[in-house]
Amino acid sequence: MGKTERRIIGFDLGGTKMMAGLIDEKFKVLAREKKKTRGKDDKEDTFDRMVKVIEALLKNNDLEAKDIAGIGIGSPGPLNPETGVIGNTPNLGWNNFPLRDKMKKAIGVPVALGNDVDMGTYGEVSFGAAKGGRHVLGVFPGTGIGGGLVIDGTVHLGASGAAAEIGHVCLDPNGPRCGCGNRGCLEAYASRPAITGRAAAIAMRGDAPALAKDAGTGLKNIRSKALARSIEAGDKLVEEVVRDAASKIGLVIGGLVNVLSPDTVVLGGGLVEALPDLFVEEVKAMVKRTGLPEIAKCVKVVPAKLGDDAVMMGAARLIANQLDIQK
Amino acid sequence: MGKTERRIIGFDLGGTKMMAGLIDEKFKVLAREKKKTRGKDDKEDTFDRMVKVIEALLKNNDLEAKDIAGIGIGSPGPLNPETGVIGNTPNLGWNNFPLRDKMKKAIGVPVALGNDVDMGTYGEVSFGAAKGGRHVLGVFPGTGIGGGLVIDGTVHLGASGAAAEIGHVCLDPNGPRCGCGNRGCLEAYASRPAITGRAAAIAMRGDAPALAKDAGTGLKNIRSKALARSIEAGDKLVEEVVRDAASKIGLVIGGLVNVLSPDTVVLGGGLVEALPDLFVEEVKAMVKRTGLPEIAKCVKVVPAKLGDDAVMMGAARLIANQLDIQK
Numbered sequence: 060m061g062k063t064e065r066r067i068i069g070f071d072l073g074g075t076k077m078m079a080g081l082i083d084e085k086f087k088v089l090a091r092e093k094k095k096t097r098g099k100d101d102k103e104d105t106f107d108r109m110v111k112v113i114e115a116l117l118k119n120n121d122l123e124a125k126d127i128a129g130i131g132i133g134s135p136g137p138l139n140p141e142t143g144v145i146g147n148t149p150n151l152g153w154n155n156f157p158l159r160d161k162m163k164k165a166i167g168v169p170v171a172l173g174n175d176v177d178m179g180t181y182g183e184v185s186f187g188a189a190k191g192g193r194h195v196l197g198v199f200p201g202t203g204i205g206g207g208l209v210i211d212g213t214v215h216l217g218a219s220g221a222a223a224e225i226g227h228v229c230l231d232p233n234g235p236r237c238g239c240g241n242r243g244c245l246e247a248y249a250s251r252p253a254i255t256g257r258a259a260a261i262a263m264r265g266d267a268p269a270l271a272k273d274a275g276t277g278l279k280n281i282r283s284k285a286l287a288r289s290i291e292a293g294d295k296l297v298e299e300v301v302r303d304a305a306s307k308i309g310l311v312i313g314g315l316v317n318v319l320s321p322d323t324v325v326l327g328g329g330l331v332e333a334l335p336d337l338f339v340e341e342v343k344a345m346v347k348r349t350g351l352p353e354i355a356k357c358v359k360v361v362p363a364k365l366g367d368d369a370v371m372m373g374a375a376r377l378i379a380n381q382l383d384i385q386k
Numbered sequence: 387m388g389k390t391e392r393r394i395i396g397f398d399l400g401g402t403k404m405m406a407g408l409i410d411e412k413f414k415v416l417a418r419e420k421k422k423t424r425g426k427d428d429k430e431d432t433f434d435r436m437v438k439v440i441e442a443l444l445k446n447n448d449l450e451a452k453d454i455a456g457i458g459i460g461s462p463g464p465l466n467p468e469t470g471v472i473g474n475t476p477n478l479g480w481n482n483f484p485l486r487d488k489m490k491k492a493i494g495v496p497v498a499l500g501n502d503v504d505m506g507t508y509g510e511v512s513f514g515a516a517k518g519g520r521h522v523l524g525v526f527p528g529t530g531i532g533g534g535l536v537i538d539g540t541v542h543l544g545a546s547g548a549a550a551e552i553g554h555v556c557l558d559p560n561g562p563r564c565g566c567g568n569r570g571c572l573e574a575y576a577s578r579p580a581i582t583g584r585a586a587a588i589a590m591r592g593d594a595p596a597l598a599k600d601a602g603t604g605l606k607n608i609r610s611k612a613l614a615r616s617i618e619a620g621d622k623l624v625e626e627v628v629r630d631a632a633s634k635i636g637l638v639i640g641g642l643v644n645v646l647s648p649d650t651v652v653l654g655g656g657l658v659e660a661l662p663d664l665f666v667e668e669v670k671a672m673v674k675r676t677g678l679p680e681i682a683k684c685v686k687v688v689p690a691k692l693g694d695d696a697v698m699m700g701a702a703r704l705i706a707n708q709l710d711i712q713k
Contacts, residue, residue, distance in 0.1 A: 137680055146680070194545055206645065210537055217647020218521055219684040228641035229676035241676055314555035314638070315645060318533065320544020349556035349568055353464055353473075357546040 065384060066122070068113060069375030070132040071175065071367075072096065072105075074150045074202075079112045080371045081120055084384055086186060088368065092116040096151070105151050106158070110165050129169040130162060131378030133178030133370035139220050143172045171378040175370050177214045177223065179363075180207025182373030183325045187364040192323040196315060197363075198225055199328035200308060200338075201283075203238070204246045208319075214377075226250065228311045245311050249304035251330055255281040257300045258289070267294040283333035290334070298337075301330075305338045309345025316350045316358055327363030335362040392711060393449070395440060396702030397459040398502065398694075399423065399432075401477045401529075406439045407698045408447055411711055413513060415695065419443040423478070432478050433485070437492050456496040456709050457489060458701030460505030466547050470499045498705040502697050504541045504550065506690075507534025509700030510652045514691040519650040523642060524690075525552055526655035527635060527665075528610075530565070531573045535646075541704075553577065555638045572638050576631035578657055582608040584627045585616070594621040610660035617661070625664075628657075632665045636672025643677045643685050654690030662689040 065084040071077065073096060081090040094112045096105060113130070117123060136148030143159025145151070159172040173181070180189075180197030189195045189209075197207035206225030208215040215222050226246040227239055234243025235253075247253060255278045262271040269292030274285040290298045312324055324342065331338045343360045350358075365372055392411040398404065400423060408417040421439045423432060440457070444450060463475030470486025472478070486499040500508070507516075507524030516522045516536075524534035533552030535542040542549050553573040554566055561570025562580075574580060582605045589598040596619030601612040617625045639651055651669065658665045670687045677685075692699055 208645065210542065211540075213538075215537065215646075217681070217684075218649035219647045219681045221678070221681050222645060222647035224644040224647075224678055224681060227644045227676075227678050229637060229644075232637060232672070232675055239678060241678075243676075310556060310559065311641070314641070317551040317554045318535065318549060318642060319542075320546045320549035322545035345559070348559055349554075349570075351548070351551055351554050351566060351568075354544070354546045354548050354551060357544075 065128055066126060067128050067375055067378055068130045069371035070130060071370035072132060072134045074135055077109060077112055078371055079116045081116055082375045090116060090120050106161060113166060124167050127168050129378040129382050131171045131374030133173055133175040133374040135175045137221050138172060138174060140216055171381050173374060173377050176205035177207040178373035179369040180209055181214050181376060182365050182369040183363050184209050185376040186372050188361045189323040189325045194321040195323045196321045197325045198312060200249060200330045201251055201328040204250055225311060249307045254301055254304045258297045261296045267297045269294045270297055283329040287333040302341055305341035306345055309342035312342055313346045313349035316346055317354055320354050321358055324358060324360045325363050331362055392455055393453060394455050394702055394705055395457040396698035397457060398697035399459060399461045401462055404436060404439055405698055406443045408443055409702045417443060417447050433488060440493060451494050454495050456705040458498045458705030460500055460502040460697035460701040462502045464548050465499060465501060467543055498708050500701060500704050503532035504534045505700035506696040507536055508541050508703060509692050509696040510690050511536050512703040513699050515688045516650040516652045521648040522650045523648045524652045525639060527576060527657045528578055528655040531577055552638060572634060576634045581628055581631045585624045588623045594624045596621045597624055610656040614660040629668055632668035633672055636669035639669055640673045640676035643673055644681055647681050648685055651685060651687045652690050658689055
């Protein structure tokens, strides 16, 4: 099989679905394998399903574990990159789960583990919208507002291993309660639940006819694309709500631009994919308004390019670095 | 003279005074020389005075330029650390002034140049309150609110070379006008002029008797120590104003803790030196209130230790690194 030992696997463990990609040494994706993340809410179940996805990927491509140089995994939740242990992640049913070592043992190859948003940002830096960037801030608004930070070309983890929590930058310590327990976090104003809550209230009182007709007033049905369709159809007050949220994200990014002086800010995730122009426009405007000119002029704000592949590609790059492949 | 070639000079170019220190290879300060920064408002004048301070330091210690391995300078104003050129600094009468190369030529030894707040932070990281820190945020409230950022042991300059502008993190884009031209920057709420303006107004209406008697209502007379004396004497509303400012600084620091996950936050500058307990207390409280627990628990908030020596010592460390002394 020639140089198949240089093939690697990038793995994106998401809250609802998981995906593994078979990747060659030029970082071309040769094949993908997907599965839903949750079966029974049993902790071994998520891990077993991960192993099954990898085994299926190998089998479907006539490969065995020994043909793979290593696996890079992007995972949600707090994790310790040094020990490879995932902290408390109720969604996955894990608490102090030694994912890296368990996977290493199960497949028999080296494994690297990173936070999913970090890996998504690193994927964009390595292969996507921020390619060539040295100092990059990634912001991914969705259910939460994930952040990733690359400094001097390396994922910045900080003293806790959990840096880049941009969704929990506080705008007002007396503001609305956030899912983390604190008050006034950016997420409490600008995550998808915060946006759709306000949009549904507008639809409920009859001021967002397109949204009401298309998705109703149930938050589970108001996905990012429904918001985009509502705005497209002329629901002005829904547009105002989304722009207000994007502007708050821009306010936090503007402050971080002044402190970090990144060369690139990458915006991604479901909301941005549905409404890329709106988000990029509002964030750019706020960076211009609140940034110091000599710093703001050195940063570009761009939408992510890799979509669903970002986390997998960043994780693949991480394990490749550790194996000295194409470093 | 033995190993005198390993002696270096650290230079702190301040807006009102300048100081050079003769420093041995163990980073002991052997001697200091000071001068006021401004004579005539002539650009050569500031530079000439710098050269005179260095020459006096050498002469008073029976040394010549050849006995010195290099000079590290901490300077205010925007500067390009790669070219060693100082941008527009009206206070010093400079605009695109090639300080590093001019000093190199004038004294005949290698010269390294850094921003003064960066050097102050780096001094605290190398020898002071943040010794041993890898990821350190320095915050120095005074006339402005200076910031310095050390990541992975190295001063973080960012894409523009001007990172760590914490004083210009925007709290409210419709807030009060800042000296930078933007609105609602932290400086516009929590710098010494912002604080003393509010304190003077309280004194003017008769609600800060100790301050009124001690310093009057003229902002030039309300220095940091006057604020401290006023609070000590029981001017409750002055204390409230200063605590409010410290709390706003803490709010911005709390957000940055969530994004950078530093191991140490160092608070310094005139205001903090006058009221260290108040500032450390308010910032700690806000980091606790707005930080994510798993990140906040990894950071300590401490007052600076090196006082007026911090910039000089950081600059000395910078040139020593470049010369491979005690690296």
